[in-house]
Amino acid sequence: MSATRFRCGAILTDIEGTTGSIAFVRDALFPYAQEHLADFIAHHRDDPAVVKALHDSALDAGEPDADEARIIEILREWIRDDKKITPLKTLQGLIWAEGYAKGELRGHVYPDAVAGLRRWRAAGINLYVYSSGSIEAQKLLFGNSTAGNLLDLFHGFFDTTIGAKTDRASYHRIADALGMVPDDILFLSDREAELHAAHEADFGVACIARPGEAEPGAVSAYPTFATFEDIDAEI
Numbered sequence: 001m002s003a004t005r006f007r008c009g010a011i012l013t014d015i016e017g018t019t020g021s022i023a024f025v026r027d028a029l030f031p032y033a034q035e036h037l038a039d040f041i042a043h044h045r046d047d048p049a050v051v052k053a054l055h056d057s058a059l060d061a062g063e064p065d066a067d068e069a070r071i072i073e074i075l076r077e078w079i080r081d082d083k084k085i086t087p088l089k090t091l092q093g094l095i096w097a098e099g100y101a102k103g104e105l106r107g108h109v110y111p112d113a114v115a116g117l118r119r120w121r122a123a124g125i126n127l128y129v130y131s132s133g134s135i136e137a138q139k140l141l142f143g144n145s146t147a148g149n150l151l152d153l154f155h156g157f158f159d160t161t162i163g164a165k166t167d168r169a170s171y172h173r174i175a176d177a178l179g180m181v182p183d184d185i186l187f188l189s190d191r192e193a194e195l196h197a198a199h200e201a202d203f204g205v206a207c208i209a210r211p212g213e214a215e216p217g218a219v220s221a222y223p224t225f226a227t228f229e230d231i232d233a234e235i
Contacts, residue, residue, distance in 0.1 A: 004223040006204050006233040008186040010178060011120055012158075014165075015131040015138065017190035018208045019117075024108035025133075026082075032099050033092045034079050038072055040095050049094065056087035084132045086160055093137035100144040107141030110210075114147045116228025121153050124235050130158040130174065130187070132165060166193045171201035186233060190214065195222050206231060 016022045044050045045068070058066045061074045078088045099105035121127055129138050135157045142150040162177070163170030175182045182202035189195050190213060195205045199222065207220035210227065225231050 004206075004232070006186050006206065006231070007235065008125060008204055008233060009184045009235060010126040010128060010155075010180060010186070011233060012128045012130050012174065012185055012187045012198075012203070013117075014187075014189035014191065014194065014208075015129065015133065015141065017210065017213045018188055019113040019129075020108040020110060020141070022213055028105065028108075029092070029096060030079055030082070032105060033095045034076060036095050036098070037075060037079075037091070040091075040098070041068065041072060044094070049090065053087040053090045053094075057085070057091075060085055060087060084160060084164070086134075089132070089134040089137065089159065093134040093140065096137055096140055100140050105144065107143075107145040109142070109145045109147050109150065110227070111147070112227040112229045114145075114150065116231065117150070117153050120233055123233075125233060126155045126178075127153055128156045128158065128174075128178070129154060130162075130165065132160055135159045135161075165189075165191070166197050168197045168200040171198045171203055175201070175203075188231075192218075192220055192222075195220065 013019055016025050041050060054068065054071050057071050057075060058064050063070065063074070066074065075088055075091065078085055096105060117127055131138050138157045138159065139151060142154065158174055162173050171182065175185060178185070183204060186204040186206060187195065187198040188206050188208055190208045190210070195207055199205045205222045207222045207224040209218070209220065209224050
């Protein structure tokens with residue numbers, strides 16, 4: 001744990017391995033999307049959002065003439081490989097929405113993350129999320145979490161439509177969108193490549209290395225914390 005004290009006007013947080021368990025995504029969300037993918041498309045193939053996602057998936061796969069069966073096969077491969085591809089994330093978000101609505105899914109959020117987010121919000125720090133999952137999926141997770149509806153804690157959400165999380169330019173775009181100077185924003189993540197990109201964009205950064213989540217023996221170049229309880233942040 002670092003003794004670093006952060007002064008910031010906003011905190012931008014990752015989700016997987018940071019606010020919630022990686023296992024929830026791997027063992028609950030991905031299998032749910034995999035299991036329900038074909039049926040969902042069959043029942044919603046006329047939905048404009050689904051039509052666009054299928055079209056974009058075919059283009060991204062380099063198979064613009066692929067039929068629906070082939071696109072589903074491609075999407076299943078992407079889910080297995082955890083590909084960070086926007087139309088896939090869109091479809092997963094739509095499928096998960098049905099799962100949350102049915103009460104078959106509940107978003108995992110660590111208790112210390114809930115407490116930390118509430119503490120920082122009460123201190124006047126604006127809170128934002130930046131995840132490879134779609135904005136809709138992010139809102140579903142926090143709106144249907146194991147701690148209840150947490151959406152009121154956040155001021156906004158960002159996904160890969162603003163750019164890759166390992167690209168420095170993405171963080172410049174986020175700072176511009178927030179109307180803030182980069183060094184007034186603290187970014188939290190468990191991924192070193194993401195922290196490095198944010199640091200290169202002049203963001204403050206903190207590594208979240210949760211017991212059981214972080215790779216054994218891994219050492220970050222940045223201030224490192226086991227839980228949100230250990231992070232001292234104020235305006």
